[in-house]
Amino acid sequence: MSSKDSDERPLHIVTPLLRSVALAKHLPMCKNVYLKMENCQVSGSFKMRGFGHLCQKLKQEGCQYLVVTSSGNTGLAVASASQIIGIPCTVFLPENSPLVSAERLQKNGAQVVVKGADVTAAAMFAQEEAKKCGALYIDPMDPRVWTGHSTVVDELVMQLSDKPSVIVAAVGDGGLLTGVLKGLERAGWQDVPVVAMETVGTHCLNLSVTAKKITVLDKITSIAICLGSSVINPYLWDILPQFNVISEVVTDAQAIRSCIKFADDECTIVEPGCGASLASVYCGVLTRLHAEGKLPHLESRPAVIIVCGGRSVSLHLLQDWAKQFNVPFPST
Amino acid sequence: MNSHDYEENEPLHFVTPLKYSKALSEFIPGATELYIKLENCQPSGSYKIRGVGRLARKLKERGCQQLVSASGGNAGVAAAYASRIIDIPCTVYVPQSTEPACIKLIKDNGAQVKIVGSSYSMAEEIAIKEAENPGIGFLSPYNHAEIWAGNSTMMDELKVQLPSKPSTIVLSVGGGGLLLGVLKGLERLGWQDVPVVAMETFGAHCFNLSVKAKKIVALEKITSIAKCLGARTVAPHLLEILPHFNIISEVVTDAQAVRSCIKFADDEHILVEPGCGATLSAVYCGVLEKLQTEGVLPHLTMGPVVVIVCGGNSVSLSLLKEWAENFNVPFP
Helix, strand or coil: CCCCHHHHCCCCCCCCEEECHHHHCCCCCCCCEEEEEHHHCHHHECHHHHHHHHHHHHHHCCCCCEEEECCCHHHHHHHHHHHHHCCCEEEEECCCCCHHHHHHHHHCCCEEEECCCCHHHHHHHHHHHHHHHCCEECCCCCHHHHHHHCHHHHHHHHHCCCCCCEEEEECCCCHHHHHHHHHHHHHCCCCCCEEEEEECCCCHHHHHHHHCCCCCCCCCCCCCHHHCCCCCCHHHHHHHHHCCEEEEEECHHHHHHHHHHHHHHHCECCCHHHHHHHHHHHCCHHHHHHHCCCCCCCCCCCEEEEECECCCCCHHHHHHHHHHCCCCCCCC | CCCCCCCCCCCCCCCCCEEECHHHHCCCCCCCCEEEEEHHHCCCCECCHHHHHHHHHHHHHCCCCEEEEECCCHHHHHHHHHHHHHCCCEEEEECCCCCHHHHHHHHHCCCEEEECCCCHHHHHHHHHHHCCCCCEEEECCCCCHHHHHHHCHHHHHHHHHCCCCCCEEEEECCCCHHHHHHHHHHHHHCCCCCCEEEEEECCCCHHHHHHHHCCCCCCCCCCCCCHHHCCCCCCHHHHHHHHHCCEEEEEECHHHHHHHHHHHHHHHCECCCHHHHHHHHHHHCCHHHHHHHCCCCCCHHHCCEEEEECECCCCCHHHHHHHHHHCCCCCC
16 A cells, blocks of 8 residues: 555455354354454454554644554554554563564564563653654554444444344453444444453453452463453443443463364464453353343344454464463364 | 345455565565465355356356265365355265365255265266256366356456555466466456466476476376365366466475465464465475576566465364474474
8 A cells, every 4th residue: 555545545454254164063052153354454453443543643643753552463553554654653562572572563664662561661661752752652542543443343234234143352451342332333233242351360351340340450460461451441441331241251271272273163373362252152151141141142143253363373382372271282 | 144145146255355464575585565365264265266156156047956066175165155155955076085174164064075086086077977967067166267257356356455566476276277267367457467476286286297298287196285286187278378478387395385384374373275385385485586586587576476375174283283294394
């Protein structure tokens, strides 16, 4: 895409919605199980929807230099978007990020600064840098990010002939979930149940729902670091009651088992955070919710799993995690 | 797609993503951009639904009440899927070497499977004989003008999706159905001068033998593990139109194809069969670079390179591991 085109056309693409025979076998009562393949998205995850949209808007407002904090997919999305729209970008990574994350960002044209013990500390340094250089600091809780993410539902409206019986999405800081809810509102689908998946050790939404108030996780202890936000965004908390969001949590072992099964079933390798979404099918979460009466239309309308994507995975890592969690590799 | 969602004039295939691949671009000299056309995202798991879907519809329109096909795997899955959507009974004849995963997928789509003989050509002979009965149509996997017309739709998508005319297209050759489709598309777009690098594996290299002999050469036996490329001869029409285009026939070993499958799984998180691995070997094993050095691809760096990720259902983590062991290729 040329720099001029990128001012007008969205930076993300319409991703395939694929019917999964393999996953449907684990949900026999369900009419059909569909996978929204955000792993095919530009930059490798759904994040290009929101951050591509935000970067375009910031450029239109005169921004000439972008700064962002990230340990993974957000940084990649911003780096890719910056390259397309022709603006330099610096990504601040915390010191505990894997080395390969920095390399991947550099290969995508971003300047990388590794500073700060964790994401919060790295964000502080990033904001200082932005102030110093007159750059714009990318706030992941900018509402324009959620507007961008919400396009995933606009596509579902076009691609499905029926309203979904359920949508499954993984939750980190809730950006994707917020986008999905905004999209549901626009489609008049506010009553569609959304099963919001987290792993134990990144489950800030679940803690908040249980405590009936925003609760901060002390520490991220799950391997699903792409879901590793210690708190959900406050706007999500405000709008939650207007929708039908069901918060569920799975273990790292269940997420890894689901990643490995998915690789065999659909020839696609995903990160553990995405494995959490798939665990909703593979580990019986949707089956249980249906038995509890919480998914009344499962038998007559299609289920949609958002395969959020993500670059921080490899055959080697999958095997390491399989060993760590005593999960068969390959799946039996 | 479900049969009740299908509208008469609607194609059975999807528009697939064209994704910029940073990892593969690094193997091309200069700042050349390499794009992967993700045919693995087709509803039947490979590009075959483009041609097979179109032919199935035509056969039904012409009054067939039943379809028969022959396949080593992916064409059979496409035939079964297409038949289910347009609501016509289908029987697929397959050789004994067909992967159980493909047989399962064919049955899951409601088609009958008949396992006959040790080779694809035997299965094809039996299917063609069966189609001599009234009301039965033969759904050829690669040797029919409607197949090539259907497959050529990929090129129309590339015209819209690419930033500029491609410098090179890379794909694999089995019976030549994909290559013929691409050539028909190139002709329609006035792009006949675009070089097409046509990859095969040793032991499934009937096209390469035919190009060298300047006539159709039949392989005695398929000895490559790339069973999805396992046609003993290419469609004769391919040799007829060859002089009008710029086709470069190249062959790699099974070991190179497997090594490329493994590298691709880590680079782009997609598991592909060895037949598709042959395509990727053009990049990973330096074939494109060699062709540029030899002056065969003088314009390689003057436009985007397109690699067709043909897809395929006969792959899994355990198969990848098994192939790696058999060919002494490191599995990460």
